[in-house]
Amino acid sequence: MANVLTEQQAQALSERALRLINADGAQVRVVSRDAGHLRVGANQITTGGTHADVTVELTARLGSREATVQVNQSTQDELARAAARAVDAARLAPENPELMPFPTPEPAPAVQAEFASTANLDADSRVRTATAIIERAEAVDMVGAAFFTHDVTSTAVANTAGLFRYHRASRAALSTTMRTADGRGSGWAGSTHNDADRLESVAALADRAIGKAVGSQNAQPIAPGRYTVVLERAAVAPLIQRWAAALDARAAAEGRSAMARPDGGSAIGETLAADGLTVVSDPTDAEVLGRPFTDDGVPLHRTVWLRNGILEHLSATRYWAAQHGMDPLPYDGDLIVTGTEQSLESLVATVERGLLVTRLWYIREVDRRTLTVTGLTRDGTFLIENGRIVRGVANLRFNQSIVALLRQVRAVGPSERTLATGSGDAGPAIVVPPLVVSDFQFTSASDAV
Amino acid sequence: MSSVTRRDFVAQTTGAAAATALPGRARAAVPMQDAEAYAKQLCMLALDAAQGAGADYADARVVMTRRQVVRTRDDRVERVTDAEDQGFAVRVLVDGAWGFIGSPTVLRREAFRLARLAVEQARITAASQRSRVRLAPAPATPDGEWQSPVTIDPFSVGIEDKADLLLRSNSAALRAGGQFVESGIECARMETTFASTDGTLLHQVQYRTYPTMTITAVASDGSRFARRSSAEVAPMGLGYEHVQQADLPGRAASWADEAVAQLSAPSVAAGTYDLILHPSNLFLVIHETLGHSTELDRAMGFEAGYAGTSFLAPPSAMLNRFRFGPEFMNVQGDRTQHGGLATVGWDDEGIPADSWPIVRDGVFVDYQTTREQAGWISEYTGIDRSHGCAHASSWRYPPFQRMPNVSLLPGEEEHSLDDIVSATDRGLLIVGRGSYSIDQQRYNFQFGGQACYEIRNGQRVGQVRDVAFQGRTPEFWNALDMLGGTKTYELGGTLYDGKGQPGQLNAVSHGCPVARFKGINVLNTGA
Numbered sequence: 001m002a003n004v005l006t007e008q009q010a011q012a013l014s015e016r017a018l019r020l021i022n023a024d025g026a027q028v029r030v031v032s033r034d035a036g037h038l039r040v041g042a043n044q045i046t047t048g049g050t051h052a053d054v055t056v057e058l059t060a061r062l063g064s065r066e067a068t069v070q071v072n073q074s075t076q077d078e079l080a081r082a083a084a085r086a087v088d089a090a091r092l093a094p095e096n097p098e099l100m101p102f103p104t105p106e107p108a109p110a111v112q113a114e115f116a117s118t119a120n121l122d123a124d125s126r127v128r129t130a131t132a133i134i135e136r137a138e139a140v141d142m143v144g145a146a147f148f149t150h151d152v153t154s155t156a157v158a159n160t161a162g163l164f165r166y167h168r169a170s171r172a173a174l175s176t177t178m179r180t181a182d183g184r185g186s187g188w189a190g191s192t193h194n195d196a197d198r199l200e201s202v203a204a205l206a207d208r209a210i211g212k213a214v215g216s217q218n219a220q221p222i223a224p225g226r227y228t229v230v231l232e233r234a235a236v237a238p239l240i241q242r243w244a245a246a247l248d249a250r251a252a253a254e255g256r257s258a259m260a261r262p263d264g265g266s267a268i269g270e271t272l273a274a275d276g277l278t279v280v281s282d283p284t285d286a287e288v289l290g291r292p293f294t295d296d297g298v299p300l301h302r303t304v305w306l307r308n309g310i311l312e313h314l315s316a317t318r319y320w321a322a323q324h325g326m327d328p329l330p331y332d333g334d335l336i337v338t339g340t341e342q343s344l345e346s347l348v349a350t351v352e353r354g355l356l357v358t359r360l361w362y363i364r365e366v367d368r369r370t371l372t373v374t375g376l377t378r379d380g381t382f383l384i385e386n387g388r389i390v391r392g393v394a395n396l397r398f399n400q401s402i403v404a405l406l407r408q409v410r411a412v413g414p415s416e417r418t419l420a421t422g423s424g425d426a427g428p429a430i431v432v433p434p435l436v437v438s439d440f441q442f443t444s445a446s447d448a449v
Numbered sequence: 450m451s452s453v454t455r456r457d458f459v460a461q462t463t464g465a466a467a468a469t470a471l472p473g474r475a476r477a478a479v480p481m482q483d484a485e486a487y488a489k490q491l492c493m494l495a496l497d498a499a500q501g502a503g504a505d506y507a508d509a510r511v512v513m514t515r516r517q518v519v520r521t522r523d524d525r526v527e528r529v530t531d532a533e534d535q536g537f538a539v540r541v542l543v544d545g546a547w548g549f550i551g552s553p554t555v556l557r558r559e560a561f562r563l564a565r566l567a568v569e570q571a572r573i574t575a576a577s578q579r580s581r582v583r584l585a586p587a588p589a590t591p592d593g594e595w596q597s598p599v600t601i602d603p604f605s606v607g608i609e610d611k612a613d614l615l616l617r618s619n620s621a622a623l624r625a626g627g628q629f630v631e632s633g634i635e636c637a638r639m640e641t642t643f644a645s646t647d648g649t650l651l652h653q654v655q656y657r658t659y660p661t662m663t664i665t666a667v668a669s670d671g672s673r674f675a676r677r678s679s680a681e682v683a684p685m686g687l688g689y690e691h692v693q694q695a696d697l698p699g700r701a702a703s704w705a706d707e708a709v710a711q712l713s714a715p716s717v718a719a720g721t722y723d724l725i726l727h728p729s730n731l732f733l734v735i736h737e738t739l740g741h742s743t744e745l746d747r748a749m750g751f752e753a754g755y756a757g758t759s760f761l762a763p764p765s766a767m768l769n770r771f772r773f774g775p776e777f778m779n780v781q782g783d784r785t786q787h788g789g790l791a792t793v794g795w796d797d798e799g800i801p802a803d804s805w806p807i808v809r810d811g812v813f814v815d816y817q818t819t820r821e822q823a824g825w826i827s828e829y830t831g832i833d834r835s836h837g838c839a840h841a842s843s844w845r846y847p848p849f850q851r852m853p854n855v856s857l858l859p860g861e862e863e864h865s866l867d868d869i870v871s872a873t874d875r876g877l878l879i880v881g882r883g884s885y886s887i888d889q890q891r892y893n894f895q896f897g898g899q900a901c902y903e904i905r906n907g908q909r910v911g912q913v914r915d916v917a918f919q920g921r922t923p924e925f926w927n928a929l930d931m932l933g934g935t936k937t938y939e940l941g942g943t944l945y946d947g948k949g950q951p952g953q954l955n956a957v958s959h960g961c962p963v964a965r966f967k968g969i970n971v972l973n974t975g976a
Contacts, residue, residue: 035951037950037951039754039950040754041746041750041751041752041753041754042749042750042751042753043579044578044579044580045546045574045577045578046547046751047547047549047847047849047949048547048549048570048574049549049550049551049570049845049846049847050550050566050570051536051550051551051552051553051844051845052552052553053536053553053845054553055534066529067529067530067531067608068528068529068530068531069530069531069532069533070530070531070532070533070534071532071533071534072533072534072535072536072553073533073535073553082533085531086531089529089531089608090529092607092608092609093526093529093608093609093612094525094526094609094612094613094616095525095526096525096526096527097525098525098527123569123570123573124573127573127574127576127577130577131577134577134579143750143753145750145751145752145753145754146754147754147755147950149950149951175754176754177753177754179750179753179758183758183762186753254628254629254667255628255667255671255674256629256665256667256674256676260671260674261671262670262671262672263670263671264671361757361888361889362886362887362888362889363886364884364885364886365884366884366895366897366917366974367915367974367975368674368676369673369674370975372974374884374886374895374917375886376886376888376889376893378888378889395888395893397886397888397893397895397919399895399917399972399974422755423755423947423950423951423952424754424755424950425950425951425952443895443919443972444893444895444919444970445893446888446892446893447760447888447890447892447893447921448757448760448888448889448890448891448892448893449890
């Protein structure tokens with residue numbers, strides 16, 4: 001079983017640390033993590049390992065001065081020294097007029113997010129998984145890479161206003177990249193969930209990646225330009241995450257975000273996306289199972305950001321909300337885009353001529369005003385003609401406004417929990433559908449496979 | 450910031466805890482021989498235990514890091530954080546397979562436990578290992594000691610002084626027309642004690658400092674905003690003297706002026722231009738196109754799952770054959786460069802810092818290597834030792850191949866920036882890193898900048914906005930036609946280069962002169 005602090009242990013440690021901070025107010029966060037991983041490259045196990053760690057973050061507040069010290073040692077001596085350093089640093093820090101009182105206790109949702117299936121993973125199970133992927137690759141003359149990572153993390157936060165919260169979650173992620181032996185085809189597949197039993201099976205995952213690699217072998221270049229695209233979930237997720245990161249009331253009011261409108265206005269109430277697109281954060285959703293409170297312990301409830309294409313809310317810190325007569329509305333990274341029953345195959349069938357995109361790579365902001373990003377397709381890009389995938393095409397660079405993309409959504413598929421990170425780490429939970437988007441802008445061809 | 454007094458230190462190290470735990474945090478404040486001796490003892494215990502459990506090779510690292518960040522926004526301090534992290538890692542080879550385990554518990558009993566677990570893990574892996582790891586020979590360093598060249602320990606400077614410098618900088622930027630300013634100073638100290646069964650025992654301390662600011666100007670009607678960062682100021686492997694010399698308070702107004710000017714600057718006409726890249730922009734192009742493509746693990750397919758592979762593959766077809774650029778192009782891998790972020794005494798396998806050619810007279814001649822990798826290409830390079838490119842971002846993870854400082858050497862002629870501008874009929878001068886993206890084999894890239902000036906008939910005629918350039922690495926470097934001299938040479942760098950699974954960060958510098966590239970495709974990103 002995972003070696004992380006229980007609620008009682010975390011509470012005892014938090015309270016012990018709080019008592020050591022000799023200040024007007026204090027907050028303590030305790031994050032305890034037990035993690036394991038194994039990596040495969042070129043059909044070999046390359047690196048693997050485990051670590052368990054407890055991090056204690058102590059925040060001291062003197063009037064409106066504040067400082068935070070973090071340590072990964074929890075002996076009484078270490079905590080006392082860290083507490084003293086936090087108080088010393090707070091004394092020397094300039095005043096911060098934006099400091100808000102520490103959050104007080106109020107009801108927060110409870111989320112059962114830890115699964116024995118994940119907590120019980122060990123070196124043997126990691127090697128079994130890796131070996132199964134290698135054998136699958138070798139059987140069809142592929143060169144396989146894979147990453148299997150899992151952890152159990154408990155997070156506790158306590159403050160001198162009487163708040164204490166604790167949450168415990170497990171996460172697992174498995175991904176594989178299969179390349180043809182001649183290096184001319186590449187495919188990727190990934191899966192993540194809190195419950196390791198809910199990961200896609202090793203065989204299915206490997207076969208999905210192998211299918212992409214075979215299909216994209218000998219891909220031919222295609223002219224850059226505007227195409228209708230079917231974006232698979234792994235391609236949709238990072239774009240939605242970037243869009244959601246722009247949902248900040250302060251940046252909008254200050255005129256420096258895609259959600260800003262002249263004279264301090266915002267896009268709330270505007271139609272920002274095709275009808276039918278709804279974007280929600282909800283830590284209690286069975287496919288999300290997020291931590292139901294923020295880093296400082298404020299409860300996270302279900303929030304509808306976009307409803308049927310219309311922007312309903314922007315997130316607001318407690319300071320900004322107090323200054324502007326709003327309710328604070330935190331955003332913590334977990335997202336759900338509601339889907340439909342329409343399968344990926346039926347989405348492809350709606351496209352007369354376009355491209356199927358497996359996933360995206362190296363996405364970077366180009367223009368914050370329009371949320372234009374650049375990046376490339378990777379690990380399986382295919383030409384669709386008359387509703388059917390006809391061949392692989394060489395990868396392409398895109399320069400595309402996400403704001404415009406959401407307006408150009410033509411069809412939505414079924415939503416599922418998606419591995420959205422390029423690194424294969426689990427990342428924040430995101431549940432998204434595949435999307436059909438018209439006029440997606442590709443600006444140049446890439447030789448990369 | 451408080452400092453631990455000698456009395457505190459003595460109390461901590463002579464009490465019951467001293468018998469078991471690594472003492473002391475504020476290591477700059479007191480002599481740390483006792484703590485270092487203790488860490489060395491733990492490493493040696495772990496090596497003995499690993500060999501006793503059957504390891505063919507073992508190394509052990511005790512790593513302590515401290516990272517302090519002071520961040521401000523406009524006229525207020527937003528956040529002051531000071532994080533310490535310490536841990537102990539043991540890595541072993543058994544029957545040619547790696548085992549690794551890290552722990553935050555820096556105790557004698559942990560040395561035995563970690564060694565045993567690492568060997569167990571290696572045995573499990575060895576059972577399904579397809580090919581055995583073979584390490585290149587390493588010189589023994591029985592008593593190594595090294596520290597970054599620091600004049601002022603950044604942790605000896607108080608938080609109030611750091612905040613004051615930043616708030617003065619912000620004030621200057623706001624007075625000059627910036628509407629919003631964010632700034633920060635980040636300081637880090639990494640202390641490593643390392644031992645290996647090849648007879649190495651060493652201790653080294655790296656420092657990093659990074660002052661930054663970003664200024665936003667907003668059009669009066671709110672229709673547009675523009676940002677300018679302090680992109681010419683690089684993070685460095687130096688002390689607080691770097692923060693002082695960066696002079697944010699003195700330069701903030703000019704950066705704010707440029708942000709304001711961008712609001713009314715014309716949008717660039719897309720097309721082909723001769724690009725003059727300032728070192729503050731070119732360093733990142735070097736990082737992405739040259740630094741990553743010459744990593745041997747990528748070329749061999751070991752990074753296919755995340756960072757990607759490389760167009761410089763296979764090594765047999767590329768080494769000494771691939772023309773990267775013109776004959777006056779010389780690129781060096783280097784872990785010795787003064788102030789470089791990847792500058793060390795030894796890498797995380799105990800290999801002494803090296804300096805070697807990667808591109809010589811325009812031809813690709815060598816990769817970045819670790820002990821495990823050196824033998825993979827020695828028949829083509831004639832070099833059977835590691836270039837010392839192993840790095841782990843913490844005790845939590847095993848070391849693997851990471852980028853050293855990779856630098857483009859200046860030209861033999863002492864061309865200045867003005868000389869190159871004067872010699873350019875239709876061009877763009879790009880300063881500072883902006884948006885950046887490159888494919889997983891390091892062919893197709895797109896870069897932006899912080900400030901871009903149009904050049905016509907040898908004259909700078911003013912800023913243009915919405916600029917990004919795209920290219921393909923081999924053609925781009927072969928379009929290099931003018932290099933600045935040594936006086937234009939500067940180090941740029943990044944603290945946050947990600948690679949590996951789990952993702953690990955690496956800090957790396959790239960030196961380069963001003964350089965000109967002919968006929969590069971420029972996009973208008975606002976179109």
